[in-house]
Amino acid sequence: KAGVTQTPRYLIKTRGQQVTLSCSPISGHRSVSWYQQTPGQGLQFLFEYFSETQRNKGNFPGRFSGRQFSNSRSEMNVSTLELGDSALYLCASSAEFNTEAFFGQGTRLTVV
């Protein structure tokens, strides 16, 4: 069974640009969550999608958005990039509530 796949693995963007990250969950998983990992703030929850609907949202500005497609693949978009958005962005998938989450390798975003 293939794991959670995130693309691309690395990205370098300039301040003010926007970026889209992609996540393919484990087959059969309908819940996809996104996290930001930085040395200073640790792992922070961004949002969760289930069956194409955002179910939960963390405390991030509106520049961070996401969506989920009918095949459960998810994208995360960050607009008007800031230097502080440099981070490892992790995606996790799970089958439903009260089940374990499986994490991808992450996308390392560097904003210059």
Next chain:
Amino acid sequence: AQSVSQHNHHVILSEAASLELGCNYSYGGTVNLFWYVQYPGQHLQLLLKYFSGDPLVKGIKGFEAEFIKSKFSFNLRKPSVQWSDTAEYFCAVTSYNNNDMRFGAGTRLTVKP
């Protein structure tokens, strides 16, 4: 919203020493509890989880954790660590019937051979 505290930022042990990493959470309702490990250059992997039932949970690689509801704690233990246990360990919690996982700051474990 729930929050998670991990007591130790960096722990250094010699091989064969016993390990206990502290984790406390704050949330008034029913919770699911997790310990994840991140080896250098690798993705987060689940060590063990608690949803309900026996509060003493056994995970992979000889790790175990005990859920103490009255103390809002879920400490991770291993009787004898190995050099290969060098990694960062994260405690995490979700509220019941929710997937908004909240993580602790992480504990970096260094095991000296």
